[in-house]
Amino acid sequence: MDTLAIVIPFVPVLSAAIIFLFLRNRKGAAARLSVLATLLTFLLSLSLLGDYITSQVARVEWIGQIWGSIWLDPLALIMWTFVSGISLLVHMYSVRYMIEEPNYPRFFALLDLMTATIFFMVSAADLITLLVAWFLVGVFLYFLLGHDTDRSASGRYAFWTQITYRFGDLPLWLAAFILFKAYHSLSLPVIFAQVAAAPNAVQLWGMPVPAWVGILIAISAFARSAQFLLHGWLPYTMDGPTPVSALMHAGIVNAGGFLFNRFAPIFEYTSLALHIAFVVGLITAVLGSALMLIQNDIKRSLGYSTMGQMGFMVMECGLGAFPLAVFHLIAHGFFKASLFLGAGNAIGEARTEDGVPPDPVYVSVVERRPNKPSRLPLITAAALTILVPVLVLSLSHFFVASHLFFEQGVIILLFFAWVTGAQALFAAHKMTHSNPWQVMGGILGSFVLVVIGYTLISHYFGSFLYPEHGASERLFASASIGVLSYDVLVIILALLFVGGWALTFFADARDWGQHLSEKWHGTYVALYALLTRELYLNDFYVRMTQVLFAASRRLNVWFRWS
Amino acid sequence: MEWIVLLISAVLLPIFPLSLIFNRLVATAPGPWGRALALLVLPQLGILLLYHTGPFLPLPVLGQRIWLMMVLFTAVFYAFRAVSAREISIWSRLSASSGLALTWFLVASGSAMHFTELFALAWSVPAALLMIWAGLLSQRMGGAYLGLRGGLATELPRLSGLITISALALVATPIFPGFFAMLQVFHLLSLSWLWPLLLLLMIWGWSIGKFLQDLLFGIYQGEPLTDIGSTVTSVGAGVLFLFALFGLVWSGLWIGN
Structure with a gap:
């Protein structure tokens, strides 16, 4: 062996x-x-x-x-x-x-x-092997994305990917040398053992070494996993061949989640990097999903969907749920690969048959047409929507991993799971159907199965990935924040989500749509323009490059190319 | 005498502003083979001079720091200038100046002479190869300017392949020796000196991206061209393979030194 x-x-x-x-x-x-x-x-x-x-x-x-x-x-x-x-x-x-x-x-x-x-x-x-491989991934990806050399666009977008990857290589390079100079070893197991023995023993520029390394590793992971401000390249990788898009979105882009997990023994002793990861991941998840919603191209839409998923994966790391991030990246990898590889067929079929069934689910969820009020009583529907996910999630998690139940990261993740579950139930509630109890019952059944299955698998997967006793607890503890800040965060998040639902519901039920659209039309158009131009980030980067390029040319003229 | 040696060495192992002379010397060498030879020989002469005329730098400690800061400036300055160069021999000359300047760190650290010589070769060899490929391209196109007539990947797949790999080797791509040479420089410097080197790596990344974009992509619009023969391709690929292998074999010694 x-x-x-x-x-x-x-x-x-x-x-x-x-x-x-x-x-x-x-x-x-x-x-x-x-x-x-x-x-x-x-x-x-x-x-x-x-x-x-x-x-x-x-x-x-x-x-x-x-x-x-x-x-x-x-x-x-x-x-x-x-x-x-x-x-x-x-x-x-x-x-x-x-x-x-x-x-x-x-x-x-x-x-x-x-x-x-x-x-x-x-x-x-060891650090050198990691650096060599980390660099080379960017190089080979460049040539794979630029496989069709006849198209200038594929070269341009391959370059965008390469330059973002290079930006992400640098923090890893610096982190590697900080570790090497601080612990006098290239071997990762040896370094991790030394960090575990005395986490704050070595200081650098006023902070413990693990804190610096954690931040640098996080930035490196952000670039590789298309986090906010470093995400502009990802949707444009679609200009490469479809198999490369599949490999890219299903595998390579997940490298950020891998890097967090590889350096988990460092993150056990630094909180700041995890807090940054949570915020950046959250922004990326929201922004990626918002940008996905306004796309009219299936591959571009999948690209932004990947961005949203990567945001969620990094957020999981920021919460201390490292094994969950690996589980997430594997699950996401397989379903995204199947989506990409099936995208060509879907486009081909759509040319002859749109394949959209005249179904209330489609009308309600996809076309977002105004709905008739639900036939379920409002109080019953609200209770089911809010309470059932809480009960199912809490009980399943409590029975599977009770020792982690009160960790802040777990509660936040359960909160997001509750939001997702409640959103699904809320969507079901909005549908018109001859038998609304049947619809709600079916969705509830599926929800319970998914939650229990996911909880069981993720727990045993986590135990397999981190067999060392106490590693998960240390990661969750490292990701936690002060009680007051935590409570405020949860309240703000809850208010945001519940407020959003309430607004959506009453806008539909009481026909506020007309009034709201008139009042907020300007804001809506501005926001839409901002999103369609991808927040002008790529425009900004291109402009910055042009300015620097012109400066380089001017210098060469001054010095007569010598 | 020491000062004269130092100044001559600063021409041969380029430090700004004396690097302007180095670049002029390389640019005016006769033909691509002459330029390739100049890139290989001049830095080695500089190292020879420095190691055979006594201790490094007849300067006080502060002077040495300023000297090494100039080395970093030279490396970044030439890398930045290479970004806008579209002629292959100019690009390789500027990029080589950027990398060769770093040789001073090995000299200053008192590394053994043969390590320093190998370090310089990590930049000289790919730059010299690029000079030769630029010459072959000029024979076919009348010049080695990139991006004027579209990409060459389809029209001259063999030559553009060799140019691509040589250019990657010149900007410290693993597994070529330049990458491990950069590791050695990082190893020698204290952490607070590493930031300019990170900037250098970033600019090299940008520079190679622009270079390859102009070299490879787009539809070629010009007279039909004849690619290089299989013998030249095999020899070129063989040299690059040995160069990479050499980097892998020596990397352990460099890093461990």
């Missing part, structure tokens, strides 16, 4: 090398080899994961003497299986989808190299 672990990441590298050297003009053979190599990688990763489940022993394997180490812990093994699974799907899909494209063999070779690089990234046990 020791040799096997070292061999696995090199299987796709070998496949890429054979394609580049011998199969550049043999499309079929290149694709077959690439798919087989990825299948082999997936099966071997699965077997290593199985081996860990039976032995429960994490270990570090070394390829080089100073760097080039592989950490076979639960996080790496889960990520290996996930990444190779997604990569296999993308490979298989690309066999037919890319057949008409030029440089078909090169595309598969690049996919293989990307898979190998992500393998090294998620299993790196």
